Amino acid sequence: MRLPFSDMYNRPDERNLLDRTGQGLIGKPLDRPEGPLKVSGAATYSAEWNLPNCAEGVLVLASIPQGTVREIHADPVLAMPGVMAVIADKAMVRRSAQGTAGKAPAQDVTTVEYFGQPVAVVVAETFEQARDAALALRVDYDPAEKPVPLDPESPQAEVETPSDSKPIEGGDLDAAMREAAFAIDVSYDTPGHASAAMEPHVTIAEWQDDRLILRGSYQMLSHNVKEIADCLSIKPDKVRIIAPYVGGGFGSKLGITHEAVAAAVAAREIGRPVRVVMTRQQVFQTVMRRSETRQRVRLAADAGGRIVGLGHEALVSNLPQEDFAEPVTQATEFLYGGDNRLLKVEVARISRLTAGSVRAPGEAVGMQVLEAAMDELAEAIGMDPIELRKRNLPATVPVEGTPYSSRMLVEALEAGAKAFGWDRRQPTPCQTREGDWWIGHGVASAARVNMMVPAEARVTLNPDGSALVETDQTDIGTGSYAILGQIAGEMLGLPIERVKVELGDTRLPAGAGSGGSFGAISTGSAVMRACEAIRETLAKKLGCEAEELQLKDGVASGGGKQQPIAGLVQEKPLAETGSIKPGKTAKDFSQASYGAFFAEVAVHAFTGETRVRRMTGAFGFGRVLNAKTARSQCLGGMVWGIGSALTEELAFDLRDGHLVNHDLAEYHVPVHADVPAIEVILLEERDAAASPLQAKGVGELGICGAAGAIANAIHNACGVRVRSFPLTLDKLIDQLPDPFAPATAKVA
Amino acid sequence: MKAFTLDHAADAQDALDALGAGATAIAGGTNLVDLMKLQIAAPDRLVSIRRTGLDQIAPDGEGLRIGALVTNADCAADGRVRRDWPLLAQAILAGASPQLRNRATTGGNLCQRTRCGYFYDTTQACNKRAPGTGCGALGGFNRIHAVLGTSDACIATYPGDMAVALLALDAEVLTQGPDGERTIPVGQFHRQPGDDPSRDNTLLPGELITGVRLPAPSGGMQIYRKVRDRASYAFALVSVAADLAMEDGRIARCALAFGSLGTVPWRDRAVEQALVGETPSPALFDKAADVLLRDARGFGENDFKIVLARRALAATLAEATLSNPAKG
Amino acid sequence: MHARVNGTEHPLPHDSRRTLLDWLREDLGLTGTKKGCDHGQCGACTVLVDGRRINSCLSLAQLHDGDAIETIEAIGSADALAPLQRAFVAHDGFQCGYCTPGQICxxxxxxxELAEGWASAVTEDIAAAPVVTRAELQERMSGNLCRCGAYSNIIAALEEVIAAEGPLRIDAEASA
Structure with a gap:
């Protein structure tokens, strides 16, 4: 079927089809179709496939930071009950693959690049046997002769400009800073973060002759197939991955990790299926981290609060040769004006586990710092922080001059302010005390780039009037099952019960995968296009123009004719594969999702403990595909914001590079008690440049700036400005006002 | 986890026989199984003491006897504990999670081992886990570590909450061993590390905790204030257990114990002496903190605990003694 | 040695190292109970033993002789959901779904526990029966981590079920 456009998304699809279809599914807060399976424990996650004769593998991690494996004392371990193999194959990987890598990461585990790197896998009949044997395995090492530093701040650390991140320069920032009516020049740091998805990384590998089947917890299956195939030097078409349910990813499952290759190699060696589940400690130590950052922000403003100079420079880190560098300034490029600019990211080469994408790479830490610095500027000027932001939204992207596809930042700030009650905020700190608690309020903008990636999906309209959507797209909690069904039901005029969605199997057309907030808009657009092709056929069969065709509740009408859709399909199902690829729209427009965060915090006057008491987020991300799952994405992001603001920090020991807090007891993700009832406002928007759906990404938006709002609220509460995240009480306590001092404050 | 045998003691004597033969007691297992998985503990013989009948709470004179196997949850839910020793219920409920409290026991909780990251990582030096290897926390990441009662060999804290309340309440640990029964004041149960951090407490080989005895209720104002990094489900950075009575505007009696500040649950009578008989005021609280922290020593990351302890103490004393207690 | 799991007697495993969690998942095929951390730090493995919630990952299976164990599979199946499960679906009290069975257990x-009058760390008067506030529910659910951040929705689901059929009333004033 020929469609009126190419695969490439080269010009905005202004037809706005989803506003003209009549089924009424799009945007509705429908329950997740897989919900009943998940709440009853019947959804099968990767470790839970029951394969006969499956052996258990447990990884062994290096206990030195850098060097080479001299000897693995396998014999005593092989003599232990149930132990079948000790494997340290050259194919096994030292690092995790980056998202969309599509090729093997660094292999050969005889070289150790960081403390905690897997060096072997022990395989036994039972998990208990394998775990015991893995801990018993003695490995001798030769330390590296020329180790790279363990600390990004070390003068010995080599600092590079990442290959894909050229500095952005315009005008003369130094001069602007000197001459500005108000100037802020501050340094912030953010720590490393862990994705800490609740489901640990796991793979069950099974060989059927020369074909490999992996049941594993991954986010981007079509890329993962290539990565694993490259590791094993086999053809990608020999690999099948099955992953219908993924217990969270947040970037850590974008590329294949150590356990996948270890399981595949072990299964080949022993001739049986092998399951390798990483322990929680191993996930922390070896999979992926968000880089720590040191950020310098310079803001120069004129007397009217207009930014004339903007600098945002960041130092991040990664292993040598790794392409990824946390793109800290990604949103700074387009968010605020100021012709005199310097935006720059540099990467220090150090020995720590691979730095890669953790939910909203770039904006998650870049926006929280930029937005905290904006608060400092507002305070210096004596201007309401919302007004400052509104005053500094450029007409086109600074330096480049690219137009914005859509931008509901002002609307988000205003809607959020109204819902939150921003007008009742005290503009100066230390004004509100409730008992032992200082109360404060803060605001921050949200921004996250929008991306489309290539995606395919097949839609089949059956003679019984039901439809099937098939793609290897994953649902990692993002709502893929729900929204892909809604798109198909809307486009084909079917009640949602008549649409079935099958995901997470590489035998199906290659979806976008889950990452970068692009899953819904990319794979969703592919589903939409497959449906358009089916609509063309239906129109022809009905005898009307495609433009005239109306499909609703299983009935087709148009050109004065009407017929049940099932009747039009007749015996043979109508199957179409839709496809989309990013095209010129990605370059012609600056595309991003926007929003605003509002936080109310209480800071304990004696101890500095901080509690988030209220939080509101207002977001504009194009068309809302499902108001329930989209809201949940925003909520989840804001919870990450709370963690990033208050509790989360990877702590490395700089003497040997080991990660000290490598479990969920000491790496503090927020718990129920840390999270208030969060309010989310979804704004109506259409963005044709972003996708045919007029939708933009939402999966990461909720974190991008959230921690800044909390930091600003803390300052508003108690007057302390901490420029080092997370804002744990130890950083506040020395600077808090005397808790017994007669309050200049109003006591609420 | 290394392979081990697991026997089930039918009664206390059965358990003592097994302990005497070198077995390690397991009750709830919430700490021991955790440690065994990481091979920080690797007993080759376990004896379950779950069926030894030590799971009763019973009056003991004017006090209360809490069996070693009473779960943290049951202890905190007990009407007598909640009414007469609320400090104990508060402290227990401030710890861990409901799931853990349903399994963790009174005796086991007293024996809870430190959360020091170097103790918990078998690739690291730790004199407590592997005597003679050194202390990784000294010069390492020691944000959660002790500022009181440390030694060159160890700066790890006892991480629990329950024992801190028991210490302030003048409770006693009841044991039975090869040489008969012993009564150990809680303040003498935990051991400062000195040059042998491997021994957390003064239990003797083959000795079994049978219970805890609370003395008669004090009738005082009881407050457990736990300061931590999360609002719940996190170990204390510092905690304060206070049992205090006022008379004519002066502090008539007070007992104060501190958690996660020292290597053991910390009580310093000199602090209490500085307060008793005095009229509460911020200056007095500061003076008490001076006494408490006179020998405090930070190790870098944990320096803040010295300030935090001072302020947590002030907050607790203010809440307990000032006429308009500020509530959050 | 036997334990009753979801109403059926099962012999306990031979390997003394096997945890209750691994026994349920690997030997009995009850994979609704999840392994998130294996160290009592996340709550994904929560099951009910004699009606009480525990972390099954930290309990040796052989210590459960004679116990009655209930897992998510006993609470309600996909085609016959319990009210709490239905409320989780309706309020989107999960995303990836991995922590969900533990949250529901x-x-x-x-x-x-509320019906029995148990107090929590945020109960104002520890000697009195608790008033059901949002803060109470948050504190009492804090042993169950959710990295997707569905906490607000989980509490909303719980409030709805407690209000609809629990023996307790949500105190709207105190929750505000």
Whole structure:
């Protein structure tokens, strides 16, 4: 079927089809179709496939930071009950693959690049046997002769400009800073973060002759197939991955990790299926981290609060040769004006586990710092922080001059302010005390780039009037099952019960995968296009123009004719594969999702403990595909914001590079008690440049700036400005006002 | 986890026989199984003491006897504990999670081992886990570590909450061993590390905790204030257990114990002496903190605990003694 | 040695190292109970033992001789959901779904604990029966981590079920 456009998304699809279809599914807060399976424990996650004769593998991690494996004392371990193999194959990987890598990461585990790197896998009949044997395995090492530093701040650390991140320069920032009516020049740091998805990384590998089947917890299956195939030097078409349910990813499952290759190699060696589940400690130590950052922000403003100079420079880190560098300034490029600019990211080469994408790479830490610095500027000027932001939204992207596809930042700030009650905020700190608690309020903008990636999906309209959507797209909690069904039901005029969605199997057309907030808009657009092709056929069969065709509740009408859709399909199902690829729209427009965060915090006057008491987020991300799952994405992001603001920090020991807090007891993700009832406002928007759906990404938006709002609220509460995240009480306590001092404050 | 045998003691004597033969007691297992998985503990013989009948709470004179196997949850839910020793219920409920409290026991909780990251990582030096290897926390990441009662060999804290309340309440640990029964004041149960951090407490080989005895209720104002990094489900950075009575505007009696500040649950009578008989005021609280922290020593990351302890103490004393207690 | 799991007697495993969690998942095929951390730090493995919620990962299976164990599979199946499960679906009290069975087992026990008058760390008067506030529910659910951040929705689901059929009333004033 020929469609009126190419695969490439080269010009905005202004037809706005989803506003003209009549089924009424799009945007509705429908329950997740897989919900009943998940709440009853019947959804099968990767470790839970029951394969006969499956052996258990447990990884062994290096206990030195850098060097080479001299000897693995396998014999005593092989003599232990149930132990079948000790494997340290050259194919096994030292690092995790980056998202969309599509090729093997660094292999050969005889070289150790960081403390905690897997060096072997022990395989036994039972998990208990394998775990015991893995801990018993003695490995001798030769330390590296020329180790790279363990600390990004070390003068010995080599600092590079990442290959894909050229500095952005315009005008003369130094001069602007000197001459500005108000100037802020501050340094912030953010720590490393862990994705800490609740489901640990796991793979069950099974060989059927020369074909490999992996049941594993991954986010981007079509890329993962290539990565694993490259590791094993086999053809990608020999690999099948099955992953219908993924217990969270947040970037850590974008590329294949150590356990996948270890399981595949072990299964080949022993001739049986092998399951390798990483322990929680191993996930922390070896999979992926968000880089720590040191950020310098310079803001120069004129007397009217207009930014004339903007600098945002960041130092991040990664292993040598790794392409990824946390793109800290990604949103700074387009968010605020100021012709005199310097935006720059540099990467220090150090020995720590691979730095890669953790939910909203770039904006998650870049926006929280930029937005905290904006608060400092507002305070210096004596201007309401919302007004400052509104005053500094450029007409086109600074330096480049690219137009914005859509931008509901002002609307988000205003809607959020109204819902939150921003007008009742005290503009100066230390004004509100409730008992032992200082109360404060803060605001921050949200921004996250929008991306489309290539995606395919097949839609089949059956003679019984039901439809099937098939793609290897994953649902990692993002709502893929729900929204892909809604798109198909809307486009084909079917009640949602008549649409079935099958995901997470590489035998199906290659979806976008889950990452970068692009899953819904990319794979969703592919589903939409497959449906358009089916609509063309239906129109022809009905005898009307495609433009005239109306499909609703299983009935087709148009050109004065009407017929049940099932009747039009007749015996043979109508199957179409839709496809989309990013095209010129990605370059012609600056595309991003926007929003605003509002936080109310209480800071304990004696101890500095901080509690988030209220939080509101207002977001504009194009068309809302499902108001329930989209809201949940925003909520989840804001919870990450709370963690990033208050509790989360990877702590490395700089003497040997080991990660000290490598479990969920000491790496503090927020718990129920840390999270208030969060309010989310979804704004109506259409963005044709972003996708045919007029939708933009939402999966990461909720974190991008959230921690800044909390930091600003803390300052508003108690007057302390901490420029080092997370804002744990130890950083506040020395600077808090005397808790017994007669309050200049109003006591609420 | 290394392979081990697991026997089930039918009664206390059965358990003592097994302990005497070198077995390690397991009750709830919430700490021991955790440690065994990481091979920080690797007993080759376990004896379950779950069926030894030590799971009763019973009056003991004017006090209360809490069996070693009473779960943290049951202890905190007990009407007598909640009414007469609320400090104990508060402290227990401030710890861990409901799931853990349903399994963790009174005796086991007293024996809870430190959360020091170097103790918990078998690739690291730790004199407590592997005597003679050194202390990784000294010069390492020691944000959660002790500022009181440390030694060159160890700066790890006892991480629990329950024992801190028991210490302030003048409770006693009841044991039975090869040489008969012993009564150990809680303040003498935990051991400062000195040059042998491997021994957390003064239990003797083959000795079994049978219970805890609370003395008669004090009738005082009881407050457990736990300061931590999360609002719940996190170990204390510092905690304060206070049992205090006022008379004519002066502090008539007070007992104060501190958690996660020292290597053991910390009580310093000199602090209490500085307060008793005095009229509460911020200056007095500061003076008490001076006494408490006179020998405090930070190790870098944990320096803040010295300030935090001072302020947590002030907050607790203010809440307990000032006429308009500020509530959050 | 036997334990009753979801109403059926099963012999306990031979390997003394096997945890209750691994026994349920690997030997009995009851994979609704999840392994998130294996160290009592996340709550994904929460099951009910004699009606009480525990972390099954930290309990050796052989210590459960004679116990009655209930897992998510006993609370309700996909085609016959319990009210709490239905509320989780309706309020989107999950995203990836991995922590969800633990959250639901935990919430089930929470309601019994409230009915029994148990206090929590945020109970104002520890000697009195608790008033059900949002803060109480948050504190009592804090042993169950959710990295997707569905906490607000989980509490909303729980509030709805408690209000609809629990023996307790949500105190709207105190929750505000």
């Amino acid at each position: 935990s919430a089930t026990a929470l309601m019994s």
